[in-house]
Amino acid sequence: MKIHNFSAGPCILPQVVFDKMAEACIDFNHSGTSIMEISHRRKDAVEVMDNARALVKELMNVPDTHDVLFMQGGASLQFPVIAYNLLKEGGKAAYLQTGKWAENAIKEAKRFGDIDVIGSSADNHYNQIPKDYTIPTDVDYFHCTSNNTIFGTQMKSFPQSPVPMVCDMSSDILSREIDVAQFGVIYAGAQKNMGPAGSAVAIVQKDLLGKTGRNIPDYLNYATHLKKESSFNTWPVLAIYGVMLNLQWLKEQGGVPAIAKLNTAKAEMMYAEIDRNGLFQGTAHVDDRSQMNATFKLTQEALKTEFDALLKQAGVDSLNGHRDVGGYRASMYNALPLESVQVLVEVMQHLEQKMG
Numbered sequence: 001m002k003i004h005n006f007s008a009g010p011c012i013l014p015q016v017v018f019d020k021m022a023e024a025c026i027d028f029n030h031s032g033t034s035i036m037e038i039s040h041r042r043k044d045a046v047e048v049m050d051n052a053r054a055l056v057k058e059l060m061n062v063p064d065t066h067d068v069l070f071m072q073g074g075a076s077l078q079f080p081v082i083a084y085n086l087l088k089e090g091g092k093a094a095y096l097q098t099g100k101w102a103e104n105a106i107k108e109a110k111r112f113g114d115i116d117v118i119g120s121s122a123d124n125h126y127n128q129i130p131k132d133y134t135i136p137t138d139v140d141y142f143h144c145t146s147n148n149t150i151f152g153t154q155m156k157s158f159p160q161s162p163v164p165m166v167c168d169m170s171s172d173i174l175s176r177e178i179d180v181a182q183f184g185v186i187y188a189g190a191q192k193n194m195g196p197a198g199s200a201v202a203i204v205q206k207d208l209l210g211k212t213g214r215n216i217p218d219y220l221n222y223a224t225h226l227k228k229e230s231s232f233n234t235w236p237v238l239a240i241y242g243v244m245l246n247l248q249w250l251k252e253q254g255g256v257p258a259i260a261k262l263n264t265a266k267a268e269m270m271y272a273e274i275d276r277n278g279l280f281q282g283t284a285h286v287d288d289r290s291q292m293n294a295t296f297k298l299t300q301e302a303l304k305t306e307f308d309a310l311l312k313q314a315g316v317d318s319l320n321g322h323r324d325v326g327g328y329r330a331s332m333y334n335a336l337p338l339e340s341v342q343v344l345v346e347v348m349q350h351l352e353q354k355m356g
């Protein structure tokens, strides 16, 4: 049976990525060696990293003022790394608190200095994005989360920031067009929309580095990774190969503008059914609904067993909401075909017919 994978992350990837990764595990580039046993400094491994970085630059139109690096530790390691690299000794930073991941980013940054939470939707169970906030001019940077994976909200636009804007784009990077020049740093854990788990990408405005007065450990210093072209130490060759293949696939689809159109079509289809079907209710504020993660719940909790059984029958997988919030969450990352959303919508209609 075909499985329709709505997982919030690690996410669905194109079949061609799985096929080529599987092949490389046995015999990478007809070299007679597995990609898992080769040096990250071998020529064809270096090409993987170079291609992955170049593809991020190309697909996101990264300007010359910025550079791209990969690190391990996921987005969670980026939380302290951001502060380490940008928050001056005795300095201050402003954060927008829009969900659990933003909370974690704030918690880590607080170890390094004064954190001003200038807007928060915590009191509304994070069902919306705060709009009424002012970014102070006396902070080292402003941090926001573009897409709140758990709560299903997304920033539709970004503020004009008087200070460098840092953004956690883990769950919507490469899903829509953005202007990289607007940001001081963009970072993302790979496994939501960019590739398999095992790396994080950071797109860094180069002239922001080296100003904190801190003695940063080499691995946690962005400057190290930029200088060494993301080959400071042993990097996960298989994982980055997966990222590279996924980016190549995205380029073949027509790049970010083309996938953005498809993502909009998927989200419209999904939310149209959530709004039409009386058995379901969306949980995020309509204006702030995420195109990546649609969160919703049953209006009659008693139907859960029935609905879950229908989902299973149709091959709809990983639709459960985050363990902290319950309900359902349809994650519709780049590689999820429109057809999968169609199948989910049909299951929702099937439930309605059965109850009617």
Ligand SMILES: *Cc1c(COP(=O)(O)O)cnc(C)c1O
Pocket (backbone or CB within 6 Å): 009, 073, 074, 075, 076, 077, 101, 145, 147, 148, 149, 168, 169, 170, 171, 189, 190, 192
């Ligand atoms: C998943 C997620 C994270 C954490 O990512 P890890 O790579 O698991 O550390 C951080 N921010 C956002 C927005 C996420 O969706």
